[in-house]
Amino acid sequence: MRRFLRHPVRLVPFGFLVPILLGTGLLMMRPATIEHQRAPFVTALFTATSAVSVTGMAATDTPNYWSGWGLVLITLLTQLGGLGILTAAALVILLVSRQLGLRNRLLVQAETQEFGIGDVGRLLRRIAVTVFACEAAMTVVVSARLWLTYDYSLGHALWAGVFHSVQAFNNGGFALYTDGLLAFARDPWVSLPLALGAIIGGLGFPALFEAVREWREPVRWAVATKLTIWGSVVLIVFGFLWLLMTEWTNPRTIGQYDMPGKALASFTQIALSRTGGFEVLDISALREESYPLLVALMFIGGGSASTAGGIKVSTFFLLAFVIWAELRGEPDVSVGHRRVANASQRQALTVALLSVALVALGTFAVILLTENIVFSQALFEVTSAFSTTGLTVGLVQRLPEGGQLLLTALMFIGRVGPLTLGSAIALNTRRRLYRHPEEQPIVG
Amino acid sequence: MRRFLRHPVRLVPFGFLVPILLGTGLLMMRPATIEHQRAPFVTALFTATSAVSVTGMAATDTPNYWSGWGLVLITLLTQLGGLGILTAAALVILLVSRQLGLRNRLLVQAETQEFGIGDVGRLLRRIAVTVFACEAAMTVVVSARLWLTYDYSLGHALWAGVFHSVQAFNNGGFALYTDGLLAFARDPWVSLPLALGAIIGGLGFPALFEAVREWREPVRWAVATKLTIWGSVVLIVFGFLWLLMTEWTNPRTIGQYDMPGKALASFTQIALSRTGGFEVLDISALREESYPLLVALMFIGGGSASTAGGIKVSTFFLLAFVIWAELRGEPDVSVGHRRVANASQRQALTVALLSVALVALGTFAVILLTENIVFSQALFEVTSAFSTTGLTVGLVQRLPEGGQLLLTALMFIGRVGPLTLGSAIALNTRRRLYRHPEEQPIVG
Numbered sequence: 065m066r067r068f069l070r071h072p073v074r075l076v077p078f079g080f081l082v083p084i085l086l087g088t089g090l091l092m093m094r095p096a097t098i099e100h101q102r103a104p105f106v107t108a109l110f111t112a113t114s115a116v117s118v119t120g121m122a123a124t125d126t127p128n129y130w131s132g133w134g135l136v137l138i139t140l141l142t143q144l145g146g147l148g149i150l151t152a153a154a155l156v157i158l159l160v161s162r163q164l165g166l167r168n169r170l171l172v173q174a175e176t177q178e179f180g181i182g183d184v185g186r187l188l189r190r191i192a193v194t195v196f197a198c199e200a201a202m203t204v205v206v207s208a209r210l211w212l213t214y215d216y217s218l219g220h221a222l223w224a225g226v227f228h229s230v231q232a233f234n235n236g237g238f239a240l241y242t243d244g245l246l247a248f249a250r251d252p253w254v255s256l257p258l259a260l261g262a263i264i265g266g267l268g269f270p271a272l273f274e275a276v277r278e279w280r281e282p283v284r285w286a287v288a289t290k291l292t293i294w295g296s297v298v299l300i301v302f303g304f305l306w307l308l309m310t311e312w313t314n315p316r317t318i319g320q321y322d323m324p325g326k327a328l329a330s331f332t333q334i335a336l337s338r339t340g341g342f343e344v345l346d347i348s349a350l351r352e353e354s355y356p357l358l359v360a361l362m363f364i365g366g367g368s369a370s371t372a373g374g375i376k377v378s379t380f381f382l383l384a385f386v387i388w389a390e391l392r393g394e395p396d397v398s399v400g401h402r403r404v405a406n407a408s409q410r411q412a413l414t415v416a417l418l419s420v421a422l423v424a425l426g427t428f429a430v431i432l433l434t435e436n437i438v439f440s441q442a443l444f445e446v447t448s449a450f451s452t453t454g455l456t457v458g459l460v461q462r463l464p465e466g467g468q469l470l471l472t473a474l475m476f477i478g479r480v481g482p483l484t485l486g487s488a489i490a491l492n493t494r495r496r497l498y499r500h501p502e503e504q505p506i507v508g
Numbered sequence: 509m510r511r512f513l514r515h516p517v518r519l520v521p522f523g524f525l526v527p528i529l530l531g532t533g534l535l536m537m538r539p540a541t542i543e544h545q546r547a548p549f550v551t552a553l554f555t556a557t558s559a560v561s562v563t564g565m566a567a568t569d570t571p572n573y574w575s576g577w578g579l580v581l582i583t584l585l586t587q588l589g590g591l592g593i594l595t596a597a598a599l600v601i602l603l604v605s606r607q608l609g610l611r612n613r614l615l616v617q618a619e620t621q622e623f624g625i626g627d628v629g630r631l632l633r634r635i636a637v638t639v640f641a642c643e644a645a646m647t648v649v650v651s652a653r654l655w656l657t658y659d660y661s662l663g664h665a666l667w668a669g670v671f672h673s674v675q676a677f678n679n680g681g682f683a684l685y686t687d688g689l690l691a692f693a694r695d696p697w698v699s700l701p702l703a704l705g706a707i708i709g710g711l712g713f714p715a716l717f718e719a720v721r722e723w724r725e726p727v728r729w730a731v732a733t734k735l736t737i738w739g740s741v742v743l744i745v746f747g748f749l750w751l752l753m754t755e756w757t758n759p760r761t762i763g764q765y766d767m768p769g770k771a772l773a774s775f776t777q778i779a780l781s782r783t784g785g786f787e788v789l790d791i792s793a794l795r796e797e798s799y800p801l802l803v804a805l806m807f808i809g810g811g812s813a814s815t816a817g818g819i820k821v822s823t824f825f826l827l828a829f830v831i832w833a834e835l836r837g838e839p840d841v842s843v844g845h846r847r848v849a850n851a852s853q854r855q856a857l858t859v860a861l862l863s864v865a866l867v868a869l870g871t872f873a874v875i876l877l878t879e880n881i882v883f884s885q886a887l888f889e890v891t892s893a894f895s896t897t898g899l900t901v902g903l904v905q906r907l908p909e910g911g912q913l914l915l916t917a918l919m920f921i922g923r924v925g926p927l928t929l930g931s932a933i934a935l936n937t938r939r940r941l942y943r944h945p946e947e948q949p950i951v952g
């Protein structure tokens with residue numbers, strides 16, 4: 065066992081498993097529910113996994129099932145999960161930059177010049193400060209609004225502000241209301257801070273720090289930063305326009321709103337659909353044409369080394385560049401005057417194909433496990449769990465225990481990452497000392 | 509235009525377009541239908557594309573719509589399409605082997621030693637002889653059986669034997685019966701020759717010739733041959749067991765058959781589902797669990813440089829090896845003691861992802877274009893068209909004209925190949941004389 069765990073990649077799944085099991089135990093204690101009854105094991109496991117993996121999918125009617133103490137637990141588990149992810153990501157960045165040779169280190173200096181090798185403590189401190197500063201800023205705006213306009217008591221407004229700000233910035237997705245944030249769809253003082261927090265939290269610190277530091281010279285950004293920032297802009301604009309168009313006249317979503325209301329609700333829902341997981345519109349009332357958009361956005365997810373899930377924006381757009389280079393007949397894949405290493409291409413390919421396979425298998429399994437189920441609902445719920453988004457068309461609460469356990473597994477796999485999890489299992493720790501002769505087989 | 513067409517890859521789409529348009533014109537003439545009325549343009553275009561692309565999907569009730577002359581036209585178009593594909597594939601093989609340097613040529617000698625550089629004529633002759641010999645052998649068995657056991661006249665038996673043998677070997681999929689080959693599901697003398705012909709025709713000549721020549725020493729096969737042959741075995745065995753298990757008690761398919769009947773019908777349907785397109789079972793009566801299997805098999809398709817469609821067996825298994833190498837942390841991707849070139853990996857990735865995207869977009873478009881449609885039916889029909897398989901759950905005849913045109917386009921794209929078609933449009937004919945510095949972005 066100790067030998068097995070010697071490789072760092074094998075520690076990652078355990079790093080998530082321990083708080084999940086701890087949280088499950090705590091959530092199964094009587095004080096955690098409103099009725100002071102023991103939550104069933106599957107419900108507690110689902111909820112703890114959903115919180116630690118910052119998915120926010122709810123197997124229960126959150127505000128009417130969990131007690132105040134239960135909700136505090138969920139908040140702590142979400143914050144723990146979010147910080148854990150960011151810490152692990154920071155360590156990976158430092159490990160990678162240490163393993164690279166000097167030549168490569170110079171090339172990736174955009175990432176490493178700021179957090180010098182070995183400066184783990186400083187980096188982690190900086191991440192923690194940024195997280196809590198953003199959450200505090202969001203809390204101030206949201207709580208003030210709830211206190212001043214919605215007749216909340218100061219204490220209640222603060223609690224609701226902290227709860228939703230932590231959830232939004234960590235892309236958690238649990239809400240204190242049965243219908244998510246529907247009540248605030250047209251209130252920019254509540255929905256905009258949460259939407260912006262989710263976007264910033266979903267960029268990931270490597271991209272975020274570099275973009276902030278080098279905002280005057282975007283051409284100098286690293287390839288990963290360029291892909292993440294510009295890719296996110298493209299996805300948000302595209303998604304916003306698509307959702308606005310398809311839902312424009314839908315009376316069950318934004319059809320009754322005035323123009324600014326339509327725009328605000330569409331933008332907020334798109335910002336929160338990429339991995340945030342709050343519902344600003346009634347997801348089950350959307351038009352048929354909106355589902356493929358949301359499934360695609362959830363599947364792509366947010367930035368690398370962030371609390372976002374999915375295959376990641378950089379993976380998606382890197383693959384687009386690979387395909388374009390192949391169609392053009394170019395020998396190299398270039399993004400913004402930088403050649404992309406073959407290793408990165410292979411990694412992107414593996415992540416994307418494993419994810420497609422997992423979502424397909426998961427959808428199939430959910431259909432087999434559940435009666436009277438529509439394919440598109442199963443696909444939506446499975447993609448939402450796997451990408452740790454947490455949006456739901458309402459299927460999750462109808463699922464039998466087997467189906468909920470399956471979604472639990474998907475949240476866990478999606479959080480750890482299929483590549484990391486697969487590597488942890490399959491990794492070859494012996495080095496091969498020879499190379500086979502090369503061959504170029506015909507494919508396609 | 510001449511300048512545009514100078515690159516050979518740009519000729520391929522035109523090579524399919526010309527016979528399709530010709531066939532459309534001929535099928536629109538009065539003698540082609542039983543009622544001697546002009547077939548509508550969309551129907552004729554769909555049928556001609558379906559024949560030339562060796563899909564065999566039927567927008568009409570084939571035996572009750574097209575006259576004898578129409579059926580002869582369909583046979584000729586299928587044979588023309590099949591031979592055209594094999595010729596183009598042979599030329600590509602020779603072009604590739606000519607463009608490779610001496611070092612690489614020695615490495616791929618397994619492919620090239622037999623058809624020496626420049627020996628196009630000999631190769632094509634050999635292909636043609638193999639095709640007609642196989643078709644003749646199939647015809648003899650099938651026609652004899654129909655004549656001796658089914659009370660067909662000799663002429664009728666010969667015609668039915670030739671028609672279905674040509675269709676099966678070229679993976680065409682048109683049948684002379686409204687319900688496909690359901691009547692012969694338990695007759696090994698009819699269904700086995702057609703199934704084996706479809707398998708052999710779907711391997712592709714590069715793999716087939718090498719496997720036959722080097723059958724004593726499979727370890728010496730080229731990577732592409734190993735992937736294609738062993739991959740096909742794996743897919744057929746896996747598919748056979750899956751279908752047998754899920755349909756075992758289904759009274760509407762094999763439930764009423766005895767054990768050998770169940771086995772024969774399952775095997776035949778699997779052999780013909782990978783790209784053949786004949787129906788031995790009632791596809792619309794299959795159990796829910798059988799559809800993902802058939803969709804996956806159709807999507808993967810058959811061998812490269814064959815009449816099969818799909819992303820190809822070698823592409824699928826090569827990607828599996830790439831993923832496995834990535835999970836193991838191996839720097840090289842090795843298949844049977846040969847390192848796979850990065851160029852092949854990138855090509856496989858592009859084919860797979862473009863195909864996934866096209867099937868997803870096509871399914872979405874069909875759903876938008878059609879009322880009262882179930883997602884899984886749309887996915888099945890679109891995958892079947894794109895992979896030029898031609899199996900149908902009965903949706904195609906219900907589709908509006910727009911939907912049929914969409915399937916026509918998918919058959920065409922699937923036949924030409926998304927990579928070839930994309931390259932023909934996007935190819936960069938100027939060479940870049942410099943390389944950008946390399947960077948290894950974080951993805952996933």
Ligand SMILES: [K+]
Nearest residue numbers: 119235341453
């Ligand atoms: K989430």
Ligand SMILES: [K+]
Nearest residue numbers: 563679785897
């Ligand atoms: K076919």
